[in-house]
Amino acid sequence: MTHEERGDSLADQAAAWIPPWQRPAPPVEAAAPDRDPEVPRQGPSHALTAPSTPAQADVPDDADVVGAAPDDAGAAGAAAGETGVVGAVTAGGTAGAAVVRRQRSGRTRPAPEPAPVLDDTELRGALEAILLVVDEPVSELTLAQVLEQPPARIGPMLDEIAAGYTAAGHGFDLRRAAGGWRLYTRPEYATYVERFVLDGQSVRITQAALETLAVVAYKQPVTRSRISAIRGVNCDGVIRTLVSRGLIEECGTESDSGAFLYRTTTMFLEKLGLNSLDDLPPLAPFLPDDVEELADASR
CATH class of the missing domain: 1.10.10.10 (Winged helix-like DNA-binding domain superfamily/Winged helix DNA-binding domain)
Structure with missing residues (x-):
């Protein structure tokens, strides 16, 4: 091809070119039917007609958009059948997005079986x-x-x-x-x-421990200083012995002095065969007649 022929060809093409805004609009194609009668229906999908813009398609609130599928409607229908797609939104024969509607299962938690009644x-x-x-x-x-x-x-x-x-x-x-x-x-x-x-071995509680245990039982909760004041002797060692044997225990502190308070334990009730502290025998028959005078003298 010579230089002149090439120039004429380009000149002819330039003269025949029409800007896009002056070109006539293409004819509007008819909307595609819901399903081609010749194409077998795959899965539970239904082709829906969408607006001109995929973004304007009405999507149900309980549906999940799984992504755009720039493919023909047949491919979208096949994908719907394999993945459980309920609806495919198409525009002009092109699938804009596949919408997955998750089925709401009606399963409820079974009620627990009642416990068998024993005879x-x-x-x-x-x-x-x-x-x-x-x-x-x-x-x-x-x-x-x-x-x-x-x-x-x-x-x-x-x-x-x-x-x-x-x-x-x-x-x-x-x-x-x-x-x-x-x-x-x-x-x-x-x-x-x-x-x-x-078998020949006996472990007995001393008289001092019994007296201390009695004071705790009838005066609980009580501090060490109060026990020593009632007995008239120091009772720190006896209290440690009773705590180690599980007969008394600490149960807090006194609000004024911060001293530890002591009370009897469940083992104490068990060893004495008592159901509660209310079953303790009354103390009055064992007190001396001049107990009030002794109490006043100690003060």
């Missing part, structure tokens, strides 16, 4: 088995929670078991102690039990 024979056996292994008195509420039974059944059943042991003349009985229940040997067999358990 009297099984309840009696379960209570006896637990009472044989406890190392301290156990309350009726704790037994009811462990056995998953109404607390109203536990108390009467324990009373019935205790009455049965007494009527049968067993060497042990079931008693209330320290706010709970526990099996104990009967007092008439105490000498045989002591012979077996102690």
Whole structure:
């Protein structure tokens, strides 16, 4: 091709060029149908007609837009069938975005099964088995929670078991102690039990420890200085002994002086066979006749 022919060709093209704003608008194509009858429907998808701009498409509030898919409507429908797409938004035969509607499952948490109600024979056996292994008195509420039974059944059943042991003349009985229940040997067999358990070894509480323990039991909560004032001697060593044996314990401090307060423990009630401190014998019969004069003199 010569230089002249090339120049004429470019000149002709330049003369025939029309700016875009002067070109006639292209004919508007008819909207694509929802689904081509010849194309098999894939998955649970439905092709929807969208506005002219994909961003203006009405998207349900409970739907998630998974991303733009610049592909033909058929590819969008296939993707919908594989990923569970409920609707595909298309504009002019082009998929603008695939909308995933998560199905709301109607599953509810099953109600817990009610605890089986034990008959009297099984309840009696379960209570006896637990009472044989406890190392301290156990309350009726704790037994009811462990056995998953109404607390109203536990108390009467324990009373019935205790009455049965007494009527049968067993060497042990079931008693209330320290706010709970526990099996104990009967007092008439105490000498045989002591012979077996102690085997010649005996550990006794001294008279000073008994006096200190009595003061704590009737005056609790009480400080060391108050105990020493009542007994008339220093009792620091005795208090340490009682604390180490688990008969008394600290229970706070006095607001004025900041001194430690002491009280009796559950073991104290258990060892004495008491259910609560209200079962302590009255102190008045053991006091001297001139106790008021002695109290005034100590002040």
